[in-house]
Amino acid sequence: xxxxxxxxxxxxxxxxxxxxxxxxxxxxxxxxxxxxxxxxxxxxxxxxxxxxxxxxxxxxxxxxxxxxxxxxxxxxxxxxxxxxxxxxxxxxxxxxxxxxxxxxxxxxxxxxxxxxxxxxxxxxxxxxxxxxxxxxxxxxxxxxxxxxxxxxxxxxxxxxxxxxxxxxxxxxxxxxxxxxxxxxxxxxxxxxxxxxxxxxxxxxxxxxxxxxxxxxxxxxxxxxxxxxxxxxxxxxxxxxxxxxxxxxxxxxxxxxxxxxxxxxxxxxxxxxxxxxxxxxxxxxxxxxxxxx
Numbered sequence: 001x002x003x004x005x006x007x008x009x010x011x012x013x014x015x016x017x018x019x020x021x022x023x024x025x026x027x028x029x030x031x032x033x034x035x036x037x038x039x040x041x042x043x044x045x046x047x048x049x050x051x052x053x054x055x056x057x058x059x060x061x062x063x064x065x066x067x068x069x070x071x072x073x074x075x076x077x078x079x080x081x082x083x084x085x086x087x088x089x090x091x092x093x094x095x096x097x098x099x100x101x102x103x104x105x106x107x108x109x110x111x112x113x114x115x116x117x118x119x120x121x122x123x124x125x126x127x128x129x130x131x132x133x134x135x136x137x138x139x140x141x142x143x144x145x146x147x148x149x150x151x152x153x154x155x156x157x158x159x160x161x162x163x164x165x166x167x168x169x170x171x172x173x174x175x176x177x178x179x180x181x182x183x184x185x186x187x188x189x190x191x192x193x194x195x196x197x198x199x200x201x202x203x204x205x206x207x208x209x210x211x212x213x214x215x216x217x218x219x220x221x222x223x224x225x226x227x228x229x230x231x232x233x234x235x236x237x238x239x240x241x242x243x244x245x246x247x248x249x250x251x252x253x254x255x256x257x258x259x260x261x262x263x264x265x266x267x268x269x270x271x272x273x274x275x276x277x278x279x280x281x282x283x284x285x286x287x288x289x290x291x292x
Contacts, residue, residue: 065243067263069287071256080113081268081285092116094284096154096267099135101277106140106147108276116150116183116286121172123156124164126197131171138175145180152183154228155214158199159189160206162213169217176223184226186248187214190233208238215245228267231259248284 073085083091094116097104109117119140122133134140145151155172159165165187172185189211191200202210215225227234228248239261247263257266265286272283 065262066260067257074256076255079269079272080283081266083285083287090288092150092286092288094118094150094265094286095272095274095277096120096282096284097136097140097277099137101279101281102136103278104136104140104143105276106143106149109144109274110147110149112275114149114274116152116284117144118152118154118183118186118284119144121153121155121175124158124168126158126192126195129158129160129164129198131168133175141176141179141181150182151180152185152226153181154186154188157187157189157210157214158197159210159214160199160202162209165210165213166217169214169221173218173221173223176221181223184224184246184248185218186226186228187211187218188228190229202236204236204238207236208241211237211242211245215242226265234259 069083073083073090075082075084080093081091082089082093092115093113095109095114096118098120106117117140119137120134121137122131124131141151141153153172153176155168157165157168159168176185189199189207191197211227215227218225224246226246226248227237227242228250229236230250234247234249247259247261248265248267249257249259249263250267251257251259252267252269254268257263257268265284267282267284269283271280274281274283
């Protein structure tokens with residue numbers, strides 16, 4: 001914002017149309033203190049410009065802030081949501097899968113308008129705490145990529161401590177080596193209906209520490225971390241402490257999400273139908289743009 005600085009009764013500094021060198025000359029004629037302030041201001045503004053160029057506003061930068069999507073742009077066609085601004089598609093459609101879907105024909109999935117897939121790497125046992133690899137992980141990760149889909153991954157956590165969360169992250173990282181993972185790696189910690197889990201009664205503080213430990217380890221390995229959950233799951237965290245991680249929201253049976261914080265992916269159904277997948281599958285929409 002343009003401004004003028006007046007030094008105790010002296011005339012305001014005027015730089016419009018005079019150039020940088022002329023501005024410094026004018027400041028020098030007033031006093032050296034003003035010169036120092038002027039130089040610091042200019043250097044600071046240049047630094048902000050360089051930072052903005054190198055680190056543009058991306059989804060992760062908005063995490064923890066209020067969503068600014070305009071739900072008037074959210075449409076539905078044949079059971080699938082899409083986000084379109086003035087006729088331009090600003091979303092992608094995806095699925096997330098595990099061994100529960102069994103064998104998947106990924107070429108057929110790709111031909112049915114699916115752009116991305118999150119594949120489950122594995123899980124920690126609800127009661128035993130044992131780490132297990134998903135039976136179809138290796139096939140799904142490879143075949144989805146070969147079919148041209150963008151591939152992400154997720155892990156079903158039951159970590160009760162930060163050490164266990166890091167153990168889960170290391171388990172995931174080891175299995176992602178050599179694979180073309182271009183989408184985030186999600187931390188999925190949720191309570192299951194009608195089933196008791198070893199981590200059901202964790203405090204918000206411990207939940208938050210566990211998620212942060214998992215995500216930090218994933219990020220150190222060069223992947224993009226993400227936190228998955230329903231609104232009820234997500235409110236078990238101290239979300240402001242996780243604001244630099246992106247959110248994957250699960251919310252069903254609504255015409256538009258009601259979660260008031262920023263998220264980039266919305267899982268809107270667990271009863272979707274996609275060619276190449278037998279039975280129901282989770283459906284997701286990734287938002288590529290916000291309201292301008």
